[in-house]
Amino acid sequence: MILLFPTHIRAQVQRTIPSTCITPDLAKTFKWVGQQPTDPNIVALQQPPATVVVEYDAWASANLTGYVSALLLKQVMGVNVKLMEYPGSRNTYVRNADGTVHVNVEVWPASKFALYNKYVRQDQTVEDLGLLGYFSKISWYINTNIADANPTLIFDSWRSFQQPAVLNFFPAVGTTTRGRNADGSLLCTPDKYSFCNSEGYYVPPQCQGNLRSTCREYWHPDPSYSQGENEQRILSLGLKLVVVYIGLDRFEDIFAQCAQQSAYGCVGYWWKPEQIISAYRFTEVKLNPYTDLCYDKFDPANVNATNELTCDWTIELLHKIGNAKMRQWAPHVSNFFRLLTFREIDMTSMLADYATRGRKAEETACRWITANQAIWRPWIPTPPSNYIRFLDRLNTSEPLSIVVIILCIISYLVGIALIVLLQKYQASPSVKAQSPPFMTVILMGAIIITTSVAMEVAAPSSATCAARTWLLAIGLCTVLSSITLKTWRIFNVFGNRRMRVGNKLSTRRLMTMVGLLLALDAILLAIWTAISSPAEAVTEVSATTFTYSCGVASSDAATVLSILVIIYHAVLLVASVFLSYKIRNVASEFNESKYIGLATYNMTLACIIVIPVVFLPINFRAQFIIKCILILCATIGVMGLLVARPVIEAISAAASGTDPTATNFSGAGFGFGGFKSRGSSQASNKPIVSPTSVTGTINKSAQGIPKGSSVDDMHNGVRFGANFAMRSMSGIIRRWTECNMMLIGGNNPALTIGPVDSKTIEGKFYTALVYAKPLEAADKEKLPGCFFLRIDASTYLVQTTDAAEAEHWVNAITNAFAVVNASHSRGGGSGSASGGTTTVQSGGTRSVGVNSIPGLGTAAQGGGGGKKGGAKA
Numbered sequence: 001m002i003l004l005f006p007t008h009i010r011a012q013v014q015r016t017i018p019s020t021c022i023t024p025d026l027a028k029t030f031k032w033v034g035q036q037p038t039d040p041n042i043v044a045l046q047q048p049p050a051t052v053v054v055e056y057d058a059w060a061s062a063n064l065t066g067y068v069s070a071l072l073l074k075q076v077m078g079v080n081v082k083l084m085e086y087p088g089s090r091n092t093y094v095r096n097a098d099g100t101v102h103v104n105v106e107v108w109p110a111s112k113f114a115l116y117n118k119y120v121r122q123d124q125t126v127e128d129l130g131l132l133g134y135f136s137k138i139s140w141y142i143n144t145n146i147a148d149a150n151p152t153l154i155f156d157s158w159r160s161f162q163q164p165a166v167l168n169f170f171p172a173v174g175t176t177t178r179g180r181n182a183d184g185s186l187l188c189t190p191d192k193y194s195f196c197n198s199e200g201y202y203v204p205p206q207c208q209g210n211l212r213s214t215c216r217e218y219w220h221p222d223p224s225y226s227q228g229e230n231e232q233r234i235l236s237l238g239l240k241l242v243v244v245y246i247g248l249d250r251f252e253d254i255f256a257q258c259a260q261q262s263a264y265g266c267v268g269y270w271w272k273p274e275q276i277i278s279a280y281r282f283t284e285v286k287l288n289p290y291t292d293l294c295y296d297k298f299d300p301a302n303v304n305a306t307n308e309l310t311c312d313w314t315i316e317l318l319h320k321i322g323n324a325k326m327r328q329w330a331p332h333v334s335n336f337f338r339l340l341t342f343r344e345i346d347m348t349s350m351l352a353d354y355a356t357r358g359r360k361a362e363e364t365a366c367r368w369i370t371a372n373q374a375i376w377r378p379w380i381p382t383p384p385s386n387y388i389r390f391l392d393r394l395n396t397s398e399p400l401s402i403v404v405i406i407l408c409i410i411s412y413l414v415g416i417a418l419i420v421l422l423q424k425y426q427a428s429p430s431v432k433a434q435s436p437p438f439m440t441v442i443l444m445g446a447i448i449i450t451t452s453v454a455m456e457v458a459a460p461s462s463a464t465c466a467a468r469t470w471l472l473a474i475g476l477c478t479v480l481s482s483i484t485l486k487t488w489r490i491f492n493v494f495g496n497r498r499m500r501v502g503n504k505l506s507t508r509r510l511m512t513m514v515g516l517l518l519a520l521d522a523i524l525l526a527i528w529t530a531i532s533s534p535a536e537a538v539t540e541v542s543a544t545t546f547t548y549s550c551g552v553a554s555s556d557a558a559t560v561l562s563i564l565v566i567i568y569h570a571v572l573l574v575a576s577v578f579l580s581y582k583i584r585n586v587a588s589e590f591n592e593s594k595y596i597g598l599a600t601y602n603m604t605l606a607c608i609i610v611i612p613v614v615f616l617p618i619n620f621r622a623q624f625i626i627k628c629i630l631i632l633c634a635t636i637g638v639m640g641l642l643v644a645r646p647v648i649e650a651i652s653a654a655a656s657g658t659d660p661t662a663t664n665f666s667g668a669g670f671g672f673g674g675f676k677s678r679g680s681s682q683a684s685n686k687p688i689v690s691p692t693s694v695t696g697t698i699n700k701s702a703q704g705i706p707k708g709s710s711v712d713d714m715h716n717g718v719r720f721g722a723n724f725a726m727r728s729m730s731g732i733i734r735r736w737t738e739c740n741m742m743l744i745g746g747n748n749p750a751l752t753i754g755p756v757d758s759k760t761i762e763g764k765f766y767t768a769l770v771y772a773k774p775l776e777a778a779d780k781e782k783l784p785g786c787f788f789l790r791i792d793a794s795t796y797l798v799q800t801t802d803a804a805e806a807e808h809w810v811n812a813i814t815n816a817f818a819v820v821n822a823s824h825s826r827g828g829g830s831g832s833a834s835g836g837t838t839t840v841q842s843g844g845t846r847s848v849g850v851n852s853i854p855g856l857g858t859a860a861q862g863g864g865g866g867k868k869g870g871a872k873a
């Protein structure tokens with residue numbers, strides 16, 4: 001059988017459910033509503049869903065059943081009910097299956113077996129919620145008065161409608177106005193019901209053409225009710241009737257009006273139980289008794305002469321149907337509808353009340369509820385044990401919150417202190433080299449992130465939930481975009497050999513880019529906020545406790561937006577990691593790739609842990625502390641590695657007087673600022689090379705040489721530098737150290753570095769793998785007179801008097817070690833580095849050690865002046 005579902009274009013109506021019927025005191029006894037615990041921490045939560053849509057189809061008994069169930073659900077069980085009246089019943093299975101409605105309280109099954117099989121048995125998208133309790137039957141009725149007024153004629157048999165003498169009492173075709181849909185179209189049109197003609201009538205062959213005037217009107221409220229059955233009966237029984245579809249809204253009045261007079265007859269489709277049948281005088285028309293066999297020959301989709309229907313309707317046992325998933329998401333509502341049953345007397349008494357007391361279904365339903373508590377009381381299920389749950393929320397005075405608040409305060413103080421110190425030391429090379437404007441922006445980002453963590457302590461609400469996400473995202477974007485763009489500039493200036501655009505990447509330009517990235521982030525966040533509507537949401541903690549956490553509307557669009565926001569920040573994070581990796585070998589004062597790498601590693605690790613922790617179903621306190629501590633550690637780490645480190649270097653340099661920008665230096669320290677004013681080099685003592693007392697020797701040789709200057713001893717092939725400043729290019733805090741340097745040329749070259757402070761630290765003697773390199777142009781301006789010295793794998797910055805002096809040393813070292821370095825590279829490569837280094841005792845009295853000159857890296861331990869490994873001394 002083909003199932004046809006005509007489109008219902010008559011609008012459905014939402015009915016208002018009164019809020020006063022059951023007294024609050026009575027409702028409270030069922031323990032679903034009105035539970036007001038004295039402890040303010042106990043909150044009674046209704047189970048989802050917030051809204052259950054109850055359908056009833058537009059006739060009186062269903063209207064009453066709908067109102068009784070809606071009033072009880074709303075007022076006794078606290079469920080939000082939307083009560084919908086539908087004009088046609090046939091699509092109720094589709095509506096229940098797709099969730100447009102959740103329940104239909106009164107379904108007439110006889111004409112819907114095929115639908116039942118499809119949706120309940122096969123698809124299982126609709127659930128049979130059981131019998132409603134009262135019986136029903138559809139019939140043809142005539143007004144009793146016409147039969148009483150004409151006792152010689154028989155009106156109440158189907159055969160009467162083959163008799164012209166009887167038919168003469170009934171309205172001629174076209175007398176009664178046809179019903180229309182809200183859009184003005186006729187109720188029955190051929191596109192929706194194949195049996196109807198374009199005039200909106202069903203006209204059987206025995207009434208077509210000239211025969212039309214011999215036929216009379218048969219009144220039908222709606223073509224979707226018992227679809228095709230009336231039409232096939234008229235055809236199969238050869239009745240002289242044309243079906244007029246009047247519409248349910250007018251049918252009752254027209255039929256009741258007919259019942260109250262005897263001048264004309266009317267025959268139409270109606271049913272019991274129903275109020276007009278009991279309130280007015282109607283007589284059922286006798287049809288052949290119902291048999292299954294009789295209905296087997298009927299096909300509602302094909303009303304024609306090849307099919308047949310000649311018998312009566314069967315008695316129907318009405319039932320309830322509902323959306324199959326309701327059992328999971330609203331078990332208490334599903335249980336209520338399973339238990340809902342009315343006796344015959346309940347419905348007939350309600351219909352009588354409805355007919356006689358103003359036809360207001362909500363009032364009749366309320367009167368019945370008030371008078372029949374004993375009947376409906378068993379329908380109300382007992383609330384589940386977890387219906388009332390304790391609210392367990394994070395308190396600002398509990399230890400976890402206090403720990404987070406203290407960490408936030410520390411983070412704020414570190415951030416603010418660093419901003420102040422940045423201002424103070426902005427001219428110091430170690431600070432200046434890292435671009436103070438970027439460091440300030442990074443600190444501001446860190447402070448914004450800290451604020452987002454502080455918001456975690458505040459109770460969730462629409463405002464705090466949105467603020468947490470906004471602050472975290474904007475803070476992250478500020479930090480990451482600053483790091484990325486700063487690193488990008490270094491990459492382009494020093495690392496990217498193909499694209500030298502360094503000069504174009506001014507700080508102002510890069511700051512504009514940071515602003516653009518932030519603007520894009522803000523746009524993404526604004527769309528995310530509009531679509532996701534962040535707000536507090538109930539989260540189960542246990543069977544008896546719940547908490548409020550931040551949640552978002554669950555929709556595909558919201559998920560996509562959340563993923564986009566995460567991807568946007570992940571891209572910035574990956575970009576900063578990638579660029580810091582790319583510049584890892586750039587030998588520049590600007591290069592802090594190691595620290596950027598460490599900072600981004602911290603942040604990546606925090607994200608890798610925080611994101612799953614936020615989504616995992618773990619205890620909200622554990623979530624809170626893990627999330628806050630990780631974010632704060634990463635934030636403080638970023639401030640420490642990228643800002644505090646150069647600031648501490650600057651403070652340290654200023655304190656020791658080795659800050660090249662310092663205008664004054666203390667007597668104990670070494671001031672590069674004073675170099676240039678110390679005059680020209682002058683020859684003095686000839687250095688004596690002795691492996692056993694190198695430091696003492698070069699320090700003796702340094703006496704009398706102006707600080708920072710060099711002398712060449714051409715006779716011995718020695719170049720001597722006094723009071724240079726040296727600093728490692730690696731290490732967290734890189735301090736300048738004052739030292740003397742002696743380069744010995746010839747077949748066995750050697751570089752001796754001796755600390756000026758020879759009483760407390762030791763010197764070194766290098767015989768191979770010693771390289772020198774000039775600074776990049778950008779560095780030269782900031783660090784005048786400096787060159788890079790690479791010994792094995794460690795790189796140092798050495799500052800001499802001026803650029804010419806630095807260049808001289810670069811050339812001298814490169815030339816002196818050219819042959820030895822080449823043979824080491826060919827032979828053992830850099831692995832032989834330690835073999836080229838001998839640590840010498842200071843003053844011949846001190847023991848040999850590692851890290852003997854702070855800031856100059858680690859030297860292999862050597863004997864008292866002996867050479868080790870592959871060194872070619």
Ligand SMILES: NCCCC(=O)O
Pocket residue numbers: 059089090108111138224225226227271
């Ligand atoms: N009350 C009559 C309903 C008939 C039908 O649902 O088709």
